[in-house]
Structures are given as C-alpha cells and as structure tokens.
Amino acid sequence: xVAKKEKFWKQMLRNTISGILEALLVIVIFLYVLPILFxxxxxxxxxxxxxxxxxxxxxYYAILFTVLGLSVASKxxxxxxxxxxxxxxxxxxxxxxxxxxxxxGVITVENIEVSGMLLSVxxxxxxxxxxxxxxxxxxxxxxxxxxxxxxxxVKEK
Amino acid sequence: MRFLTxxxxxxxxxxxxxxxxxxxxxxxxxxxxxxxxxxxxNTLVFVFDYNVSAPLKNYTISVYSNGxxxxxxxxxxxxxxxxxxxxxxxxRFNPANYTIHIEGSVYGLYKVSVNLTKTT
Numbered sequence: 001x002v003a004k005k006e007k008f009w010k011q012m013l014r015n016t017i018s019g020i021l022e023a024l025l026v027i028v029i030f031l032y033v034l035p036i037l038f039x040x041x042x043x044x045x046x047x048x049x050x051x052x053x054x055x056x057x058x059x060y061y062a063i064l065f066t067v068l069g070l071s072v073a074s075k076x077x078x079x080x081x082x083x084x085x086x087x088x089x090x091x092x093x094x095x096x097x098x099x100x101x102x103x104x105g106v107i108t109v110e111n112i113e114v115s116g117m118l119l120s121v122x123x124x125x126x127x128x129x130x131x132x133x134x135x136x137x138x139x140x141x142x143x144x145x146x147x148x149x150x151x152x153x154v155k156e157k
Numbered sequence: 158m159r160f161l162t163x164x165x166x167x168x169x170x171x172x173x174x175x176x177x178x179x180x181x182x183x184x185x186x187x188x189x190x191x192x193x194x195x196x197x198x199n200t201l202v203f204v205f206d207y208n209v210s211a212p213l214k215n216y217t218i219s220v221y222s223n224g225x226x227x228x229x230x231x232x233x234x235x236x237x238x239x240x241x242x243x244x245x246x247x248x249r250f251n252p253a254n255y256t257i258h259i260e261g262s263v264y265g266l267y268k269v270s271v272n273l274t275k276t277t
Contacts, residue, residue, distance in 0.1 A: 029163065091162075117273045121187070124268035127176055135169025143162045
C-alpha cells in the first residue's frame with residue numbers, strides 16, 4: 001500500500017516536472033522565439049512594422065502564466081479526465097485572448113484628418129480569423145481529448 | 158501530441174504573418190492614393206491616381222454630395238499606377254459637403270472600405 005502511494009507521488013512529481021519543462025519551452029517559444037520571428041518577417045516584408053506593444057502587457061503575462069499553470073496542472077493529472085479538460089480550458093483561454101485583439105473581424109479606423117478631409121478605413125479580417133480558428137482553436141481544444149481517449153482505448157486493449 | 162499541437166500553431170503563426178503582408182502593404186501605402194480635381198464643361202472630374210502597392214480587386218469608387226450619389230465607377234482590378242476618373246455634374250456637387258467612398262478587396266482577400274468625407 002505504502003509502495004503504491006509512493007509510486008503514485010513519484011509519478012505525479014515526474015509529470016509535474018515534465019509539465020514545468022514543457023511550460024518553459026512554451027514560454028521560450030511564445031515570449032521570445034515567435035515575437036523575434038514575427039518582427040523579422042514583418043521587417044522584411046511589412047516595411048518595418050513591429051509586434052504591437054500590447055502583446056507584452058501585464059494582461060498578456062497574466063493570461064500566459066494562467067495558461068501555463070493550467071498546462072502544468074493538466075500534466076500532473078495525467079491519466080485522469082481532468083487532464084484534457086484543464087489543457088483544453090487553458091488553450092481556449094489563450095485563443096479567446098488572441099481573438100480579443102480582432103473582435104468581430106472588422107477593424108475600423110475612423111476620423112483621421114488627411115488634407116482637410118476625414119478618413120475612415122474598415123477592413124474585414126475574415127481570413128485571419130479562419131486561419132486562427134483552424135490552426136489554433138481546433139487543434140488546441142480537440143488534441144487533448146483525442147490524446148486522452150486514444151490512450152484510454154489503447155489501455156483497454 | 159502536445160508537440161504536434163505546438164507545431165501546428167507555429168505553422169499557423171507563420172501563415173498569419175504571410176496572410177498579413179498584403180494587408181500591411183495596403184495600409185502602409187494607402188497615402189499613395191492621390192485624388193485631384195479638374196473642371197471641364199460644367200463637370201468636375203475627380204482623378205484617382207492609385208499608387209498603393211497592393212492591388213484592389215472588384216472595386217467601386219463613388220462620390221456622394223449632400224448624401225446623394227453624384228458619380229461612380231467600378232472595375233475588376235486597380236493596380237499600382239492606374240488612374241481612374243469620375244465625372245460629376247457641377248450643379249449637383251457641393252464642395253463643402255461630399256464623401257468619396259472606395260470599396261474593394263485587397264488581392265481579393267480582404268474586403269476594405271475607405272471613406273473620405275469633407276464637411277464644413
């Protein structure tokens with residue numbers, strides 16, 4: 001009984017450490033690699049535009065660390081149904097935050113004065129939203145459940 | 158599986174950047190749209206010199222004065238360097254109250270609508 005308990009905690013500790021390492025990898029990717037890549041590509045093709053400063057705001061860090069916390073917790077609870085639920089919840093939170101930058105998909109810049117005239121520009125970002133949905137929301141929310149149920153089926157066999 | 162998800166997301170970010178380039182091109186060079194006016198035979202001619210680097214597909218350019226449509230033109234594609242003219246009858250045009258409305262899609266991907274309003 002004691003050995004079983006010890007094995008459980010060892011497994012839990014191992015999962016948590018691997019979750020933290022994975023979280024560190026995600027931090028490196030999302031806080032350093034992607035912004036650098038973003039800026040490099042935008043500088044090359046977009047005429048020197050930089051990643052919006054809001055991306056590095058306190059809210060961004062709070063959301064990022066909540067997502068990472070959920071990710072570590074889900075990793076620690078490996079083998080239970082809480083894992084895909086927590087993992088998907090974290091991913092969904094990250095996606096919704098990213099989506100909050102775009103809103104309804106139409107961005108409008110109004111009342112800019114150009115040579116004595118008022119300029120307003122509206123742009124429909126439907127394509128950007130479709131890419132975000134297909135490449136971020138669907139895999140991030142569905143993958144943890146697919147992994148969990150695939151593992152369960154394999155275990156049963 | 159987690160790494161596959163991250164891989165898909167990184168691919169998504171790259172795709173987003175690629176998809177955003179035409180849009181950035183359009184927004185950054187929008188001031189290349191030069192509008193000049195000429196008067197001939199009781200008509201005011203609006204000359205649109207499109208010096209924006211991103212082509213505008215299925216475009217419509219309309220001129221409204223006192224809320225009424227006084228002239229418009231449309232076409233399949235507006236490329237950099239193209240010049241478009243709109244003729245407006247002078248008696249229907251109020252220089253103190255008019256709007257130029259430009260609609261189209263950048264590279265056929267992003268629907269854009271630009272309004273230039275003059276009110277005094």
